[in-house]
Amino acid sequence: xxxxxxxxxxxxxxxxxxxxxxxxxxxxxxxxxxxxxxxxxxxxxxxxxxxxxxxxxxxxxxxxxxxxxxxxxxxxxxxxxxxxxxxxxxxxxxxxxxxxxxxxxxxxxxxxxxxxxxxxxxxxxxxxxxxxxxxxxxxxxxxxxxxxxxxxxxxxxxxxxxxxxxxxxxxxxxxxxxxxxxxxxxxxxxxxxxxxxxxxxxxxxxxxxxxxxxxxxxxxxxxxxxxxxxxxxxxxxxxxxxxxxxxxxxxxxxxxxxxxxxxxxxxxxxxxxxxxxxxxxxxxxxxxxxxxxxxxxx
Amino acid sequence: xxxxxxxxxxxxxxxxxxxxxxxxxxxxxxxxxxxxxxxxxxxxxxxxxxxxxxxxxxxxxxxxxxxxxxxxxxxxxxxxxxxxxxxxxxxxxxxxxxxxxxxxxxxxxxxxxxxxxxxxxxxxxxxxxxxxxxxxxxxxxxxxxxxxxxxxxxxxxxxxxxxxxxxxxxxxxxxxxxxxxxxxxxxxxxxxxxxxxxxxxxxxxxxxxxxxxxxxxxxxxxxxxxxxxxxxxxxxxxxxxxxxxxxxxxxxxxxxxxxxxxxxxxxxxxxxxxxxxxxxxxxxxxxxxxxxxxxxxx
Numbered sequence: 001x002x003x004x005x006x007x008x009x010x011x012x013x014x015x016x017x018x019x020x021x022x023x024x025x026x027x028x029x030x031x032x033x034x035x036x037x038x039x040x041x042x043x044x045x046x047x048x049x050x051x052x053x054x055x056x057x058x059x060x061x062x063x064x065x066x067x068x069x070x071x072x073x074x075x076x077x078x079x080x081x082x083x084x085x086x087x088x089x090x091x092x093x094x095x096x097x098x099x100x101x102x103x104x105x106x107x108x109x110x111x112x113x114x115x116x117x118x119x120x121x122x123x124x125x126x127x128x129x130x131x132x133x134x135x136x137x138x139x140x141x142x143x144x145x146x147x148x149x150x151x152x153x154x155x156x157x158x159x160x161x162x163x164x165x166x167x168x169x170x171x172x173x174x175x176x177x178x179x180x181x182x183x184x185x186x187x188x189x190x191x192x193x194x195x196x197x198x199x200x201x202x203x204x205x206x207x208x209x210x211x212x213x214x215x216x217x218x219x220x221x222x223x224x225x226x227x228x229x230x231x232x233x234x235x236x237x238x239x240x241x242x243x244x245x246x247x248x249x250x251x252x253x254x255x256x257x258x259x260x261x262x263x264x265x266x267x268x269x270x271x272x273x274x275x276x277x278x279x280x281x282x283x284x285x286x287x288x289x290x291x292x293x294x295x296x297x298x
Numbered sequence: 299x300x301x302x303x304x305x306x307x308x309x310x311x312x313x314x315x316x317x318x319x320x321x322x323x324x325x326x327x328x329x330x331x332x333x334x335x336x337x338x339x340x341x342x343x344x345x346x347x348x349x350x351x352x353x354x355x356x357x358x359x360x361x362x363x364x365x366x367x368x369x370x371x372x373x374x375x376x377x378x379x380x381x382x383x384x385x386x387x388x389x390x391x392x393x394x395x396x397x398x399x400x401x402x403x404x405x406x407x408x409x410x411x412x413x414x415x416x417x418x419x420x421x422x423x424x425x426x427x428x429x430x431x432x433x434x435x436x437x438x439x440x441x442x443x444x445x446x447x448x449x450x451x452x453x454x455x456x457x458x459x460x461x462x463x464x465x466x467x468x469x470x471x472x473x474x475x476x477x478x479x480x481x482x483x484x485x486x487x488x489x490x491x492x493x494x495x496x497x498x499x500x501x502x503x504x505x506x507x508x509x510x511x512x513x514x515x516x517x518x519x520x521x522x523x524x525x526x527x528x529x530x531x532x533x534x535x536x537x538x539x540x541x542x543x544x545x546x547x548x549x550x551x552x553x554x555x556x557x558x559x560x561x562x563x564x565x566x567x568x569x570x571x572x573x574x575x576x577x578x579x580x581x582x583x584x585x586x587x588x589x590x591x592x593x594x595x596x
Binding site: 117118119120121122133137138147154157160161162163164167169192193195196199200201202203204206207242243244272273274275276278279280281284286288289290291293295 | 415416417418419420431435436438445452456457458460461462465466467490491493494497498499500501502504505540541542570571572573574576577578579581582583584585586587588589590591593
């Protein structure tokens with residue numbers, strides 16, 4: 001299939017898990033009714049963003065790959081013939097939990113899973129407490145519309161993740177996301193932070209000649225036992241392989257965004273600006289190092 | 299030195315080599331008088347962009363590392379105490395020519411050289427005929443203001459080049475450039491092409507927490523023996539480690555752009571959004587491959 005439609009569900013996730021899941025099911029069904037072949041939900045959409053604090057009680061929110069979050073979408077995918085990217089808090093065993101996304105397709109072998117490879121940890125985003133870094137490597141997933149890539153939030157800052165996923169044949173990189181402003185920082189840094197986030201991902205689209213879909217939460221979620229919280233900045237977007245924005249949501253509303261993927265357009269762009277031809281793979285070994293300037297300068 | 303000033307010379311390069319060099323010397327001296335510690339010239343600034351055709355006669359334009367293009371700036375650098383990035387068409391031996399940039403500093407050991415690693419070839423930019431790909435690897439250069447990186451034009455589309463140069467300790471990535479519109483494509487694709495160029499480089503700034511300075515030619519240069527030519531799109535820019543534009547030139551004028559580099563700002567940004575901490579260097583080996591999806595899909 002050389003053309004297909006993708007959608008992102010920008011939603012607030014401050015309801016109970018059961019309510020978030022049923023709300024998401026309705027929105028996914030709505031997106032499918034508008035012609036979407038692939039629909040992406042935001043990171044950990046079934047729960048509030050519990051990583052605002054480090055609280056062992058939150059591990060109760062985790063569930064297996066066969067839990068209700070993922071299985072709720074199996075029937076929808078089969079019935080509607082669509083692919084759904086279903087982020088979930090994965091319990092793999094006592095003591096091993098991942099920030100994951102199930103790739104749910106109509107195929108009998110579905111679902112498959114991606115486990116977030118790069119785990120953040122900064123004030124309000126204490127993910128290193130909860131999540132073991134992914135050990136399934138970067139992946140591209142076979143769907144009825146061809147191969148797609150799924151990466152999660154913090155992964156979006158790493159050109160290596162986008163590059164390897166594109167090399168695996170993905171035509172679209174989906175980034176389920178939960179990013180927002182600290183209300184104390186928004187006035188001074190809000191514009192630059194959001195623009196950096198948008199720019200680095202549009203850059204991945206350009207460098208790799210792929211479509212990118214970044215699907216974020218929206219709305220304010222207070223931090224437990226504090227005056228703070230996160231204002232999720234919405235602004236989910238889909239861009240083409242030149243970084244041209246095809247669809248973009250508001251900063252404060254739940255929205256479904258849709259865009260057409262055209263694999264002929266993708267291939268023409270890779271022919272006109274043939275970046276893939278010229279990678280210096282003989283000179284990239286250093287990328288497996290942590291750092292090269294042992295003086296500590298810069 | 300935790301703060302210093304950098305400059306880019308956006309210039310037309312359609313004069314004779316002697317005239318281009320003397321013009322550039324005046325502009326570099328002017329930039330230094332405005333406080334610049336590091337000044338960057340456009341790619342191959344000493345000559346018209348001869349790669350619009352494949353003509354063996356153009357090899358006459360090449361010169362050694364000790365030729366007049368580079369040596370013209372040695373005295374300026376020493377006298378004014380500045381660093382100058384001097385792109386030149388390097389003749390290394392009969393049959394081996396590079397698209398290079400000399401890094402000219404006041405130090406007795408100066409200059410050093412970067413040889414363009416990624417060589418383009420598309421209509422109007424027939425560089426693979428002229429230039430052997432660089433074999434000196436990616437480099438960061440020690441200057442009086444610390445380490446800087448130099449990459450050249452087509453390199454700017456490769457996240458790997460930016461990443462490795464940043465890992466070598468560069469606080470600024472300079473990209474001498476010669477990029478423009480094919481007049482036949484400008485109306486349909488001009489905006490998207492320019493924005494892709496700007497975006498991917500701002501993305502390198504964000505992903506690596508470095509300043510980026512892309513310094514382009516400006517003006518129309520006709521193609522020999524044809525109706526065509528290239529309209530170099532100017533719009534040289536300098537951005538900070540969040541991709542925030544600090545200075546940007548017009549699309550049609552010669553200009554000197556200047557901006558301040560603040561290494562404390564750079565370090566604060568790397569602390570607030572600690573991307574460097576979390577690279578999955580255990581999972582990046584695939585970057586040394588050409589492609590991973592042997593089905594040929596996507």
